[in-house]
Amino acid sequence: MVKWLVTVHGSATTTAPGQGGTLTLESPDVLGAFTYIRVPKGLRVKVWARRLSGTVPFRLLVRYTSNVTVAEPTWSVVDSAYLASPGSVELEKRRPVVVVSGNGTEAVSFAFSDSGGAGVVSFSAEIEVTDEDE
Amino acid sequence: MVVDELGLVRVGEHITVFIPATQTALVFRVRSRANAGGEVLNYGPLPIRPGTTLPTYDGGSVTVPAEGVLPARSYTPVGVSFPMPGAYDPGDMWYTTEEDRDRLFHVKMYVHPPVVRVDLQVPVGVTQGRFQRNRVTVGVDKDFGFSRGYAETVHLPAVRYGYRFGNDTNLNLRTFARFVYGEYVVEIPRNPELVFDILVRRVPSYWVTLPVNFADPAIESALTRVYGTKGFPVLRYDQRDEAVDEYRKVIASLRL
Numbered sequence: 497m498v499k500w501l502v503t504v505h506g507s508a509t510t511t512a513p514g515q516g517g518t519l520t521l522e523s524p525d526v527l528g529a530f531t532y533i534r535v536p537k538g539l540r541v542k543v544w545a546r547r548l549s550g551t552v553p554f555r556l557l558v559r560y561t562s563n564v565t566v567a568e569p570t571w572s573v574v575d576s577a578y579l580a581s582p583g584s585v586e587l588e589k590r591r592p593v594v595v596v597s598g599n600g601t602e603a604v605s606f607a608f609s610d611s612g613g614a615g616v617v618s619f620s621a622e623i624e625v626t627d628e629d630e
Numbered sequence: 631m632v633v634d635e636l637g638l639v640r641v642g643e644h645i646t647v648f649i650p651a652t653q654t655a656l657v658f659r660v661r662s663r664a665n666a667g668g669e670v671l672n673y674g675p676l677p678i679r680p681g682t683t684l685p686t687y688d689g690g691s692v693t694v695p696a697e698g699v700l701p702a703r704s705y706t707p708v709g710v711s712f713p714m715p716g717a718y719d720p721g722d723m724w725y726t727t728e729e730d731r732d733r734l735f736h737v738k739m740y741v742h743p744p745v746v747r748v749d750l751q752v753p754v755g756v757t758q759g760r761f762q763r764n765r766v767t768v769g770v771d772k773d774f775g776f777s778r779g780y781a782e783t784v785h786l787p788a789v790r791y792g793y794r795f796g797n798d799t800n801l802n803l804r805t806f807a808r809f810v811y812g813e814y815v816v817e818i819p820r821n822p823e824l825v826f827d828i829l830v831r832r833v834p835s836y837w838v839t840l841p842v843n844f845a846d847p848a849i850e851s852a853l854t855r856v857y858g859t860k861g862f863p864v865l866r867y868d869q870r871d872e873a874v875d876e877y878r879k880v881i882a883s884l885r886l
Contacts, residue, residue: 498778500743525743527699527802534800536745537773564800600798625745625799627778 505620516609537600542592542624549584552615564603638812644835651845654861658816671809700797709751709792724785735785742806744779747796754792760843770796788852822877858885
């Protein structure tokens with residue numbers, strides 16, 4: 497049984513309303529920064545708790561691609577959350593967002609959009625990489 | 631219960647080490663556990679040295695950036711050993727010689743993050759994962775033939791084991807190894823009837839199957855040197871008389 501629970505976090509600076517982009521992430525278990533998590537073949541990624549904070553409102557997007565090995569992966573939004581005002585919000589799911597890997601090229605990334613102006617947007621999440629169905 | 635809450639064999643119980651390649655087994659009785667109460671060893675990062683070049687699953691190579699970091703999409707092609715200053719071999723903490731034939735290391739290794747692929751080479755350099763006899767070699771460098779985050783084995787004296795690791799994520803993983811192990815003081819039962827009853831599973835024993843699907847001469851040579859035998863042949867339930875005769879001969883040749 498594989499069960500890796502890991503915290504990832506990232507932040508970005510915005511300079512104007514309506515900005516967005518992929519979040520660059522870090523983690524205590526990982527050396528260096530990364531922009532996506534490739535799901536090992538046969539495993540699945542579960543996104544559990546998410547924490548949004550910022551000096552401006554913004555929308556967090558959880559995205560998925562079936563093939564991250566191509567030059568320009570096609571990302572689909574599978575979940576989103578909105579920080580409506582400066583401050584923070586913590587969202588814990590009883591049922592997580594799940595991304596299953598069938599051939600080892602699937603990946604999950606996090607992006608932000610609709611920033612409310614110039615400021616900082618931050619995000620962290622508990623992600624589980626596991627072979628469990630439940 | 632043969633094992634305790636750590637999954638280690640209780641004192642007085644038996645442990646059977648089965649070798650698939652030769653269909654033989656070594657049967658031991660645990661007389662005592664030398665590290666009773668101190669079975670957990672938080673080793674630290676995997677012994678992957680900075681600057682080492684590793685192959686990747688994508689066909690290239692990558693350099694290890696820091697101690698114990700398994701780079702994204704890389705694997706160790708040859709098994710590594712775990713150094714420990716002061717050990718008989720400071721470069722391999724689990725290696726012992728025939729002098730220590732009355733000792734047996736039963737090792738459970740937990741690797742963090744648990745997505746890390748793990749397999750064993752016994753002896754080091756010999757990949758033992760096989761599919762359809764010897765048609766396909768499998769392991770951490772292939773799509774299957776490995777476990778993730780965990781390995782259990784018994785370290786036989788005079789045989790060098792190699793641990794291989796693989797990382798099929800896109801992340802440079804900071805690794806950590808934790809061992810739960812028993813340093814057993816062992817003896818081999820001298821009663822051929824008892825050995826037979828253990829090998830047909832009539833008498834409880836904890837079985838560990840060594841990942842040995844290819845009978846490397848180094849293993850047989852080490853077993854003969856250490857124990858005086860390659861092991862007890864595992865026979866059928868209805869071959870009791872034949873087995874007992876055979877086991878009597880094996881017992882007569884034992885060095886332990």
